[in-house]
Amino acid sequence: MTFDxxxxxxxxxxxxxxxxxxxxVMNEALRLAExxxxxxxxxxxxxxxxxxxxDAGKDEIYKVFEKYNVVLDDIQKKTPVLLHSILGSFYAREYYGVEDKEILDAIYWHTTGRAGMTMLEKIIFVADYIESGRNFEGVEEARKQAYKDIERCIVICCDLTIRYILQKGKLLHPYIIETRNEAITQIEAKKLNLAQTE
Ligand SMILES: [Fe+2]
Ligand SMILES: [Fe+2]
Known part of the structure; x- marks a missing residue:
């Protein structure tokens, strides 16, 4: 299928x-990719x-998951917003002809991130937060860090989501904690590397 x-x-x-x-998000992803x-x-x-x-309905979501034998964990089952990224990867393949696994994975992981994200996954995760229409507190710092140290930008994005979830008293998926932990670990490792080469 053509892009248009x-x-x-x-x-x-x-x-x-x-x-x-x-x-x-696409425009931001293009800039980051470059x-x-x-x-x-x-x-x-x-x-x-x-x-x-x-914008898929609940019935449609479960129909597709059944078709592809998708097994959800308890938190995913109770947190509908987590499902659109998983479903999105199936939609991209079925309705948009996308076969490329890297693209499908970037769609799959865009809501929570994961430990061990590829650079493309990081880019989509971050672009979703910092696209030009976003105006949450701290978005300017997140935009700056996206082009300076993407791990720092990931931490800002995770903090924002985690804070929001805590405020709302909702369930927090471990994936987002893993995403944040890994980003911080990488920042620390970079610091250590720098200190050693000095
Ligand atoms: Fe999304
Ligand atoms: Fe989005």
Whole structure:
């Protein structure tokens, strides 16, 4: 499927605001991909499609999961927002003809992140937070760090989500904690490396 066709199809399935968000995540992902020397085409498609299943209904979600034998953990079952990224990776393949595993994984992990993310996964995770329409407190610092030290940007994004979840008294998925722990570990390792070479 051509990129223009993907864009056209996506526009038909998402609300106007979600489509705007998707395009802005794509634009940010393109800039980050260029900066970190990641495949531009993969970043473009993953950015555009990351929320392609965001407006799917509950019945549809479970139908697809059943078809592909997706096993959810207890927290995922109780936290519907975590499901759109998993579903999105199946939608991208089924409805947009995406076969590339790196793109599908970047969509799959964009909500929580994971320990051991690829650079493309990091880029989509971060772009989702810092796209130009976002205006949460600290977004400017997150944007700055995205192009300076992406791990620091990941920590800011995780902190924001974790704080929000705590405030709301909702369930916190361990993946996001693992994402944050790994980013901090990498920041510390870099510091140590620098100190040793000085
Ligand atoms: Fe999303
Ligand atoms: Fe998003």
């Amino acid at each position: 066709k993907m864009r056209e199809n996506l526009k038909l399935t998402l609300s106007r605001e979600r489509f705007r968000h998707s395009e802005e 900066f970190y020397k990641v495949n531009i085409e993969k970043a473009r498609i993953a950015g555009l499609l990351h929320d392609c299943a965001r």
